[in-house]
Amino acid sequence: MSSYDEMPGHLVRRLQQAAVAIFHAEVARAGYDMTPVQYAALTAVRRNPGIDQATLAGLIAYDRTTITGVVDRLVQKGFLTRHPSKTDRRARTLCVTERGHIALGEIQPAVEQAQQTMLRGLDKGESREFMRLLAKAVGAVNDLSRAPLKTAR
Amino acid sequence: MSSYDEMPGHLVRRLQQAAVAIFHAEVARAGYDMTPVQYAALTAVRRNPGIDQATLAGLIAYDRTTITGVVDRLVQKGFLTRHPSKTDRRARTLCVTERGHIALGEIQPAVEQAQQTMLRGLDKGESREFMRLLAKAVGAVNDLSRAPLKTAR
DNA sequence: TTCTGTTGATCAGTATACTGATTATCAGTA
């Protein structure tokens, strides 16, 4: 463990930061200002209309306190609506607006490109193997984070 | 790209967050409160006594504005000293204190354990392959971040 | 030597992430 290049934590941090920068650049080129976190939340709501914030957090492995601010900004941009649930007065249900749907459609190619660019140093076979190992590693530490992924009930 | 599990950006974010949580837990067990970022900065200064902040940022791929706060906290904890450079009055030179050296020594086993735990889902061969691909991927996107790694002059 | 462009450090502002607490509400039990 003599060099940073041998420390997985350090390398993962750097790849994550590059991924965010790449995402920003690609999305900006499409004319939008949206973060990876906001994009993931928005697509998750699209797939689960009327979802509440806590369930959303579990679906995309976000911390419950983080989701509040993320949703705040998506609502402020006009991409999401947040209304009190009719069945549980504690909960707020989320829905993608018309504008949100349009934005997602226009952003999608940029997002696909960003994922490609992020792994541009790896060939096809390496990318697949990297993704396999990455998913396997993530699955084994899911419960060690405050924001574990929770599959649908 | 139908599932989050197929998006490298999403998986990398989750592994990074798990890595931070694991690091915190292990270091806390050793009796210290230090972040991965602070640890990396401290070890880099130990290896390069008298380094200035900008060079330090390049060595560990941190943003130059981030390093200010990180060094602030390390100085406040008594692990680093920050003095004006004698050769360049813009620069601040950094040195690890006696207390910083002691802390690094006591934290090291926890850090090694954290790196192991982070990859606990992978066997020995998979870990090595994962690290190889991770380093390769990071190297190919180094220049796309605001905080690229810079090798020694 | 003066001018110009660059660099080191910092600041203001924004967006994740987390810890730990609080409040309102729910669901099941005595």
Next chain:
DNA sequence: TACTGATAATCAGTATACTGATCAACAGAA
């Protein structure tokens, strides 16, 4: 039904990261 424990959302506070700006100082060219 009253109580108890759990849950949804939020808040205050801290630490990364980034954008873009500022200011002092440096270094090389005219």
